[in-house]
Amino acid sequence: MSLDVSEALSRLALRLGGEGARLAQAGRLSGGASMETWAFAIETAGGREDLILRRRGAPFDPGNARSIRLATEAALIRATGARGAPVPPVRHICDDADGLGEAYVMGRIAGETLGKRIVSDARFDAVRGTLARQCGAVLAQIHATPPPADLGLKTVDGAGELDRYEEVYRATGAGRPILELAFQYLRQHLPQPAPPTLLHGDFRNGNLMFDPDKGLVAVLDWELSHIGDPAEDMGWICTNSWRFGRPDRPVGGFGDYADLLAGYAAAGGRPVELSRVRFWQMLGSLRWGVMCLTMYMSWANGTERSVERPMIGRRVSETEADLVVLLEQGL
């Protein structure tokens, strides 16, 4: 498989760089079984270009998948980038001639994506206090992007999400009183409907690239993008599982609610109430808890064999510890 990709990248180098261009370097970075990320470079007489290939390694099932097609992802990156959001430049959307399957190419940018480092490395001490506000401003830019109608994005609201995750939870057969109480409480505190808004869908510390001087330089991982309540994106980056050991700094482990909300409003976003963000934050913990259960289930039913899966199942209790405090505090 990896040999095929390297060969295809050599051909792609010619297509993108023109005659005389050659593949200077190629290596797989990371990603799960279904999504591959490759770093590669093209050398031409004019110089070297560092690029990233994002490629689906397993067949895409639009009926079942929560995620969107890679061409859709690339279109959203371009559309939000045109509104000023910091995103990687999309260089090329692959077609059949490339022999890479579903894939696209973007420019490689430098920065840090490991959440723990952004939260605790001294390199980020100077910029850390500005990041929550910056995240708010960038979310306002993303949310101001008119949702492209022809992309077939799914629409999601609070009630629908609760239905969806409760069905998944029931199917696992697990009995977890705190998750039960969170479902009940959130159903009783559903926010008023929000105007349909383009959401990133996975906006959290870990999917954002930061620079020690410039702060937020790129919003990555658009595969869960959908239409919904703007506060969903704000609540997800406040979910404690993505604060990397700094629960005292609710936004991503680096900032405060007030800065996120102020940055959002100052950049032209329709003001959002904190309780609405907290609704989605609590739903974020609940959602992550249910996802951890399903990862255990994928091992229990034999779909996956990795020891990682049952161990992620033991992360449900982190969401329960968070949820019980949120239930005590209220929204």
Place this chain on the structure above:
Amino acid sequence: MITHPRTEELAQAVAAWIDEIRPGLDPRNGFLARVAANALATVGRELTLGPAAEAAAVAAMAQVLARAGTHAELTEELCARIRSAELTVATPGLLAALRTMASDQLAIDQPSYRPEGSPPPPP
């Protein structure tokens, strides 16, 4: 249970061996080996902390439900009565019971996790 060695000591010994061979593994297996060692550490904590945690959970649930039962029976009934909204966040003692159960389980699964509401870590 016999004591020479205790079960948690067996788990501890295997985890220590995995950590020893880890540096020689390729990155993927190195990562999985770390997960495996962590799994054994969880097993060890459950063996030592589990009995008291389960007893505390049984006592806490029995008080909320005003009846006796096993952990499985009480958990099932608690879930059902929360699902039917007979018990809510306003039910006296419910959140306190759930908080005890959550923090005891977290101490087994992931003692380094800092839950919502924790103070900043010491510098």
